[in-house]
Amino acid sequence: MTACSVPNPYIPSLVAEDRSQPDAEEMMSRDQIESLQLDRLRWTLHYAYENVVAYRELFDAHGVHPSDFKDLPDLQLFPYTDKEFLRKAYPFKSLAVPMADVRRIHASSGTTGQPTVVAYTHNDLQTWATLVARCFRFSGMRPGDKVHNAYGYGLFTGGLGAHYGAERLGCAVIPMSGGQTEKQVQMILDFEPETILSTPTYLLTIADGFRKIGRDPRQTSLRTAILGAEPWTDEMRREIERTFEVDACDIYGLSEVMGPGVAGESGHSKDGSHIWEDHFRPEIIDPFTDQVQDTGRPGELVFTALTKEALPIIRYRTHDLTRLLPGTERPGHRRMGRITGRSDDMIILRGVNLFPSQIEELVLQVPELSPHFTLEITRPDRLDQMTIVIERREQVSIEAAEAGAQQLLHSIKTTIGSSATVRIAEPDTLARSSGKLRRVHDHRPKG
Secondary structure, eight states: OOOOSSOOSOOOOOSOSSTTSOOTGGGOOHHHHHHHHHHHHHHHHHHHHHHOHHHHHHHHHTTOOGGGOOSGGGGGGSOOBOHHHHHTTTTTTTOSSOGGGOOEEEEOOOTTSSOOEEEEOHHHHHHHHHHHHHHHHHHTOOTTOEEEEOSOOSSSHHHHHHHHHHHHHTOEEEOOOSOOHHHHHHHHHHHOOSEEEEOHHHHHHHHHHHHHTTOOTTSSSOOEEEEOSSOOOHHHHHHHHHHHOOEEEEEEEETTTTEEEEEEEOTTTOSOEEEOTTTEEEEEEOTTTOOBOOTTOOEEEEEEESSOSSSOOOSEEEEEEEOEEOOSSSTTSOEEOOOOEETTTOEEETTEEEOHHHHHHHHTTOTTEEEEEEEEEEOGGGSOEEEEEEEEOTTOOHHHHHHHHHHHHHHHHHHTOOOOEEEEEOTTOSOOOSSSOOOEEEOSOOO
C-alpha cells in the first residue's frame, strides 16, 4: 500500500504544559475552526481516495473526486458511509496504512452483524488521548485526581479510551472496568476517587450497591461523574446528581469515528457536548431524505474525521438523532443537543414513533418508580402492545407504586400519544448491565 504524498497537517501535541488549561485549538474562533477544517478536509479526501480502495471505488461510482472539494459546502458532493461500508471491508481492507504502522485494533461487539474494526496509528492514539483529556478537563476533572474507570476494557473503545485520556490529563486511573458491583463499591470507599467514569445506568446500579451495604452514596469522595456510551436525559442527570451529590456531565463518541472524546460537556454550563471541530466535521441530515439540515434543526448526526491516519472516516452516518447548536463555553465548536434516540432504535407502536429515552424522561418524573425498567413489545391479537416492566423504589408500597404507574401511563398517552401497560417489579429484581443497557425487548414476529 502506498502512503499518500500529501502530509498530514496535524501533528499531535500534548495538552498545554499547564494541563489544567485549555488547548490552543480548543479556544479557536469559529472562523479559525472553519479555515482549519477546509485544509484538513482537503487532505482527508485525497488521503482516503489515494490509500483506501473502498473509498476510491465509492467516489468513482458517485462521479466525484477529491479535487471537486473547493469549499466546506462541497462536502455534500461526497457520498455517505455507514457500518455496512466498514463491514464489507472486514477486517482490514478499510485501512489506509500498512499493518506495520498500526498500534492498536478495536472492534464492535458484532451483535447486529459483522463487527466493525477500527485501528489506530501512533499519531491517532496521541490525538485520541489528547481529545479525551480535553473532554475530562472541560467537565471538571483535574490533574492529580484519582479516577475510577468503570467503562468496559477490551475491544470496546470506552475503557482504554477513557484510561489513556485520564492519564494524559495527569490523573491516577483505577482501571476497574465494568461488573463486580460489590467490588466497585469497595474500591470507591477505599481509594476515595474524585471522579467516576461509567454509563449512566450502571452508575445507578453502583448506587444500589452502596445501599445494599447500608452506605449512603451521597457520602463518598466523588465530586464528578463523566458518563457516556448510551443516550441519557436531563431527568437522568438530576437523578444521578441527587443520588451521589456529584456534577454529572456527558461525553460522546463512537468507535468508528474515534471512540470516546469526539465531544464533551462543560461542567460549568452543562448545556450539551461541544464537538471538537478541529478534528471532526459534523452534519445533521434528514434520515429519510438524506438532505443536510440547517443548524438547530433535528436529524441524524453525520461525521467526517479530519485527522485520522489508520481509518479515514468520511460522512459517516451515526444513526444518532440530535441537532447542532452554536457553541457557548467554546464558541468556535458547535454543540450537540441531547441525543433523543437512534434512527435504528425507534419503536413503531401502532403507528406512533417513540424512543426509550422518551419513556425514561417520563419515568424519572414519577417519584414512586425507580429508573430501572425494560420495555417489552409484543403483538397479541395482531395489535402491538408495550409493557413497561419497572421496579418500585425502596420504601414505596405496592399501592403507591401502582398509583405512580397510572400517572406514568397518563403522561405517556398525553405526551407521546401511545397506550401502554405497566407491570411493577420488586426492587433489585430486574437485570442490571455493567455496559450499554438494553432497554427494549421486541418479541413481535419478524417480517
